[in-house]
Amino acid sequence: MDIKEEDSENEVNEGQAGPELPKLARKKPKGLLRQEKLKDLKNKKKIQKRDRKLRKASGDPKQVPRTIENTREPDSTVFHSEDEDFDQKTQDLAAEFDHDEFADYYSDLYKPKVLITYKEKPLRKVREFGKILTEIIPNSVRIFRRDASVKETIQAAINKGYTDLIIINEDRNEPNGLILVHLPDGPTAYFRLSNVIFPNKRQRKEFTNHRPEVITTNFTTGLGKTIARMLGAVFHQDAEFKGRHVVTMHNQRDYIFFRHHRYKFLKNKPYLRELGPKFTLRLQYLQEGLYDPKCGEYRWIMTDKRHKIETSRRRFFL
Amino acid sequence: MAWTYDAIIGFSNGMLKGVELQKNKFKYTNLLDASLTLNTLSNYDENKTIISSKKRILIFDLNKKKVSKRYLIRETGNIIGVFKKNNVLVTGVDNGTVVVKPIKETKTVLKKVTTGSHLSCIRQVLTLDKFATGGNENPLKIWDLETGQIEFTAKSPKPDMLQLKQPCYVSDIQFFNNNKVVVSHRHGVVDLHDPLSSQRRPVASCKAEKTGFVSLRTMPDYSDYEVIVGTSKGSIFHYDFRGKSTLPVKTFRGSTGSVKSLSCISYLNQMHVMSISLDCHLRIHNFISGDLTIQDYIVAKPLALLIKPDEATI
Numbered sequence: 179m180d181i182k183e184e185d186s187e188n189e190v191n192e193g194q195a196g197p198e199l200p201k202l203a204r205k206k207p208k209g210l211l212r213q214e215k216l217k218d219l220k221n222k223k224k225i226q227k228r229d230r231k232l233r234k235a236s237g238d239p240k241q242v243p244r245t246i247e248n249t250r251e252p253d254s255t256v257f258h259s260e261d262e263d264f265d266q267k268t269q270d271l272a273a274e275f276d277h278d279e280f281a282d283y284y285s286d287l288y289k290p291k292v293l294i295t296y297k298e299k300p301l302r303k304v305r306e307f308g309k310i311l312t313e314i315i316p317n318s319v320r321i322f323r324r325d326a327s328v329k330e331t332i333q334a335a336i337n338k339g340y341t342d343l344i345i346i347n348e349d350r351n352e353p354n355g356l357i358l359v360h361l362p363d364g365p366t367a368y369f370r371l372s373n374v375i376f377p378n379k380r381q382r383k384e385f386t387n388h389r390p391e392v393i394t395t396n397f398t399t400g401l402g403k404t405i406a407r408m409l410g411a412v413f414h415q416d417a418e419f420k421g422r423h424v425v426t427m428h429n430q431r432d433y434i435f436f437r438h439h440r441y442k443f444l445k446n447k448p449y450l451r452e453l454g455p456k457f458t459l460r461l462q463y464l465q466e467g468l469y470d471p472k473c474g475e476y477r478w479i480m481t482d483k484r485h486k487i488e489t490s491r492r493r494f495f496l
Numbered sequence: 497m498a499w500t501y502d503a504i505i506g507f508s509n510g511m512l513k514g515v516e517l518q519k520n521k522f523k524y525t526n527l528l529d530a531s532l533t534l535n536t537l538s539n540y541d542e543n544k545t546i547i548s549s550k551k552r553i554l555i556f557d558l559n560k561k562k563v564s565k566r567y568l569i570r571e572t573g574n575i576i577g578v579f580k581k582n583n584v585l586v587t588g589v590d591n592g593t594v595v596v597k598p599i600k601e602t603k604t605v606l607k608k609v610t611t612g613s614h615l616s617c618i619r620q621v622l623t624l625d626k627f628a629t630g631g632n633e634n635p636l637k638i639w640d641l642e643t644g645q646i647e648f649t650a651k652s653p654k655p656d657m658l659q660l661k662q663p664c665y666v667s668d669i670q671f672f673n674n675n676k677v678v679v680s681h682r683h684g685v686v687d688l689h690d691p692l693s694s695q696r697r698p699v700a701s702c703k704a705e706k707t708g709f710v711s712l713r714t715m716p717d718y719s720d721y722e723v724i725v726g727t728s729k730g731s732i733f734h735y736d737f738r739g740k741s742t743l744p745v746k747t748f749r750g751s752t753g754s755v756k757s758l759s760c761i762s763y764l765n766q767m768h769v770m771s772i773s774l775d776c777h778l779r780i781h782n783f784i785s786g787d788l789t790i791q792d793y794i795v796a797k798p799l800a801l802l803i804k805p806d807e808a809t810i
Binding site: 254255267270271273274276277278400401466472473474475476477478479482483486487 | 710791793
């Protein structure tokens with residue numbers, strides 16, 4: 179018996195400690211690898227679906243997906259109702275908004291009057307863009323500023339009683355920048371303009387002269403609120419609801435999406451019809467006072483120090 | 497002692513707040529709601545401060561939390577700075593006139609001095625009866641308060657190598673204890689002038705690329721060569737005029753808006769730099785390590801900062 183046991187032990191030892199020959203690592207063909215991956219994915223989805231069904235059956239709450247928005251880094255200028263000095267802060271913000279540059283507009287003391295100009299010698303596309311903007315923004319005029327500088331244009335606009343000034347820049351026949359100046363004493367904002375899609379013929383036919391409604395959504399931080407107030411102050415305060423036009427400026431991950439729709443209620447359900455133009459704005463700087471790139475003071479600036487500011491892709495400023 | 501606060505902040509919406517430094521925290525107390533934009537703050541005496549808005553000057557009692565006196569300046573332009581010297585209030589208006597008023601009578605005007613257009617800064621010389629002015633295309637001038645005569649004028653900056661004229665835009669002036677003057681420019685230059693010497697161009701100067709300087713403060717430890725400067729894009733530089741290099745010794749980072757005012761303060765027995773910036777934050781940096789110690793969101797736009805004065809200076 180003893181010998182036998184020893185024998186079996188020996189065998190086992192041999193099997194464990196014997197020299198391991200390297201297996202011939204044959205490379206799998208690429209197509210096969212892809213197939214395996216697809217299989218794994220399918221299995222994973224199956225399991226997820228089964229879990230979802232089980233959860234639904236047992237009545238557990240739905241799971242929230244992890245997105246960049248809901249894992250965004252906390253910002254000190256966003257208010258939460260559970261903060262200890264929440265009331266004091268909201269009170270302060272209301273007091274600040276009562277005294278800032280847009281207080282007159284939001285207390286309905288004046289009607290905005292907007293001037294739209296371009297770069298020095300605008301090409302066709304950017305002129306077309308300005309023309310469409312004048313059709314959307316009520317009480318707006320567009321001019322060519324010829325060789326007048328931006329500062330001279332601002333002074334002339336103040337003398338003529340304009341309240342806002344928009345300057346559109348272009349590069350290789352594509353509109354790429356937008357300066358928005360609130361007159362007569364600031365602030366100035368510079369936006370990068372991208373993805374401009376013009377309305378087509380059918381959409382242009384549906385344009386009317388009615389004053390549109392304006393919606394600015396998803397601006398949460400202190401800077402974002404200022405920008406939202408600034409963008410809102412370009413448009414007229416009382417909209418003409420007969421026209422059923424709505425201009426939306428929606429902020430998502432610091433990009434401001436501009437959309438223009440015509441809406442209709444059918445059986446208490448809203449139906450939207452896009453009118454265009456579509457474009458996105460990205461804030462580059464917000465400056466105190468009138469346009470003065472050399473000596474001006476900035477409230478927030480990204481140019482020249484983007485790498486210092488953009489430390490994480492989950493950090494947003496608007 | 498009425499100065500229970502470590503600092504006082506004036507806001508653009510008319511609020512005046514006292515700040516107390518606690519461990520890793522600020523404590524705020526509302527002092528006044530004037531609903532005027534509070535541009536500048538300066539010391540009056542032990543328990544009073546001078547507040548100025550666009551056209552008005554208020555003298556605020558910190559004990560009673562009340563405005564004890566009001567003055568009105570009838571000039572075309574906004575007030576850019578006020579200080580008290582002996583028995584008069586000296587006020588600078590941005591159209592270039594400097595108004596001298598007696599403290600006791602609110603309506604009479606003793607004297608008016610015209611100092612050139614586009615004034616942006618006025619400061620007193622601590623030990624003498626003099627004041628300094630500067631502005632846009634208006635280089636540093638030192639005036640005698642009694643006679644109203646110019647004592648020193650800085651020469652406009654040297655033309656560059658192509659003999660082109662350089663711009664001059666004074667944003668802030670400070671004095672060292674040996675009566676040398678530091679001037680910060682909006683174009684990113686800090687100059688050290690010596691009014692006692694015959695040289696009217698700066699004795700030493702430091703430069704920065706792509707930023708302008710907004711605020712300036714000398715160090716409180718009686719060193720006559722060091723200075724901290726706040727820029728229009730949000731960083732704070734520490735300059736030393738003794739070295740040959742024109743680069744900053746140290747940089748305090750963290751702000752994303754223009755540094756409106758800054759000051760040195762001792763906190764937890766170490767020197768710190770306190771600053772307010774236009775992105776509505778109050779910050780404290782450690783002076784030695786350069787790290788950001790505390791920052792807090794103060795909601796409204798701050799314009800002026802006044803630190804608790806030393807008992808010797810009042």
